[in-house]
Amino acid sequence: MDNFPEFIKHPANRIALFNQATPGVEGYVFDGANGSQMAFWTCAENASSADHVHEYDEYMIVVRGCYTLIIDGERIPIRAGEEYFIPRGARHS
Numbered sequence: 541m542d543n544f545p546e547f548i549k550h551p552a553n554r555i556a557l558f559n560q561a562t563p564g565v566e567g568y569v570f571d572g573a574n575g576s577q578m579a580f581w582t583c584a585e586n587a588s589s590a591d592h593v594h595e596y597d598e599y600m601i602v603v604r605g606c607y608t609l610i611i612d613g614e615r616i617p618i619r620a621g622e623e624y625f626i627p628r629g630a631r632h633s
Contacts, residue, residue, distance in 0.1 A: 598626040
């Protein structure tokens with residue numbers, strides 16, 4: 541899945557590095573016609589994102605490697621092929 545998903549990696553979808561909240565992370569975002577959104581993040585090194593909350597539900601799938609989600613102090617490892625749903629308003633990092 542190294543090229544997953546190819547359409548989102550169009551240069552117009554790339555998030556400028558100065559807008560990235562987490563150093564070492566590269567991101568792309570695609571806004572759908574119906575108000576939906578898809579984001580694709582790659583991380584080439586260990587990184588941490590600050591504790592934050594979204595006004596929307598978040599659904600994530602780890603394509604390769606492992607992502608450790610922290611919700612209410614609980615560390616939740618999500619490995620390649622696994623998914624997780626974060627409801628709107630849930631504080632996480």
